[in-house]
Amino acid sequence: MMWKGIELDCFGMPINPILMKGRPRMKKGGGGSKTTTSRVIPGQTWNESYLENGLMNYAKSGLNGAGGIMSRALQSIDRQYNPDWTRLAGDYNGTMGRVSGGYNDLLAGNLPSQFAEARRKALNDDLQATVGSSVNNLAGRGVINSSVMSKALDDISEDAASQLAKSYTSDLGTYSGLLGSTASNANQILAGNQLAQQASETPTNSLFDYAAALANPAGNMYNTMYSGRMGTGSTSTTTSNGSSGIWSTIGTLGTAFILCFTGETLVTTPEGYTAIRDIQPGDMVLSLDTEGDVVPKRVASVTGGHLRDIVDVYFGDGTVWHTTARQRYYDGKHFASIDSAHHPRAVVFQGNPVEVLGVEMDTGRKELVYDLTLEGPAECNIFFANDVAAEGMGD
Numbered sequence: 001m002m003w004k005g006i007e008l009d010c011f012g013m014p015i016n017p018i019l020m021k022g023r024p025r026m027k028k029g030g031g032g033s034k035t036t037t038s039r040v041i042p043g044q045t046w047n048e049s050y051l052e053n054g055l056m057n058y059a060k061s062g063l064n065g066a067g068g069i070m071s072r073a074l075q076s077i078d079r080q081y082n083p084d085w086t087r088l089a090g091d092y093n094g095t096m097g098r099v100s101g102g103y104n105d106l107l108a109g110n111l112p113s114q115f116a117e118a119r120r121k122a123l124n125d126d127l128q129a130t131v132g133s134s135v136n137n138l139a140g141r142g143v144i145n146s147s148v149m150s151k152a153l154d155d156i157s158e159d160a161a162s163q164l165a166k167s168y169t170s171d172l173g174t175y176s177g178l179l180g181s182t183a184s185n186a187n188q189i190l191a192g193n194q195l196a197q198q199a200s201e202t203p204t205n206s207l208f209d210y211a212a213a214l215a216n217p218a219g220n221m222y223n224t225m226y227s228g229r230m231g232t233g234s235t236s237t238t239t240s241n242g243s244s245g246i247w248s249t250i251g252t253l254g255t256a257f258i259l260c261f262t263g264e265t266l267v268t269t270p271e272g273y274t275a276i277r278d279i280q281p282g283d284m285v286l287s288l289d290t291e292g293d294v295v296p297k298r299v300a301s302v303t304g305g306h307l308r309d310i311v312d313v314y315f316g317d318g319t320v321w322h323t324t325a326r327q328r329y330y331d332g333k334h335f336a337s338i339d340s341a342h343h344p345r346a347v348v349f350q351g352n353p354v355e356v357l358g359v360e361m362d363t364g365r366k367e368l369v370y371d372l373t374l375e376g377p378a379e380c381n382i383f384f385a386n387d388v389a390a391e392g393m394g395d
Helices: 046-077 085-107 113-140 147-229
Strands: 035-036 235-239 247-251 266-269 272-275 284-288 294-309 313-317 322-324 329-332 334-335 356-362 368-376 382-385 390-393
Touching: 085 147, 113 390, 266 284, 272 284, 284 368, 368 382
Parallel strands: none
Antiparallel strands: 035 235, 235 247, 266 272, 266 382, 284 294, 294 368, 313 322, 313 356, 329 334, 329 390, 382 390
């Protein structure tokens, strides 16, 4: 006997009205009983519809506001200050090259020609004034013989040499200070342009943050509504062909016909690893029992391949899942959604629990995906995908 199902969106509306056929699920038991499983998402009540429409309007308002703020953020990029770093770097390197050359001259005891010329002129003027004054003084006293004049000129020469040495030392210090100031000014020019650029980016960054703050509640609200619709229970009814009567059990919808992993995903089996696309009904895979112990279980059914949008999930041990947006993993007590705001650690085959580092929702890829349903209770419908515990497709 076949089961029939309709793939629905988060509000209970059909995505594809074509009925899809599935593989019969058989259970062993007295009287040769067989089971028909109905996947049913109940229709909305008027109150539910009214509430969800109100929430969707609120979410749309937030997204529209976020879109407007995002447009302003993009426009503000054109108003940012963008220095001509190529020109600034050229100016800086040229200045620092001259500073370095100046320090090399100082180490060699050389001063720029402007310093030497200024000192020569000052010395000549001073000598002319000094010699003239000495000669006039000697003449006024009636002393003009050569020996007295020679002694006076020698004294003047010694004074000039002493003054020149002092001036040279002072000039070295002055030039060194000028070189230091030049280097400092060059650094300040670069730092000032960098600060100006950073300051011009602040309004843009603030607008982007504001847009994200408006969009996040809308996204979270949609995920909550989606999970609420897909978390609805379904009923399994078993009819006996013999005289054992009719009985029913309540199951869990689980992943609600949302398929899981890309074909190359490795499933852990007692014999090693097998790509999920190669798993067949009746194969044995490793799973977990109600005590959390690793046990082999038989695959009841395999679903796939169906073309779906792919998301990438990154775990702390380097493992990557290529899966669908509503896939859940097992944390040792509960099934956790990869798109939830809080990510508990995931159980790993023969390893310590690992964190979910991140989820890339918009990869832009579509691939064929596959999923497994294992025999046993729904709460233990677990297999290891790339060694991380994953929830299989539920009834």
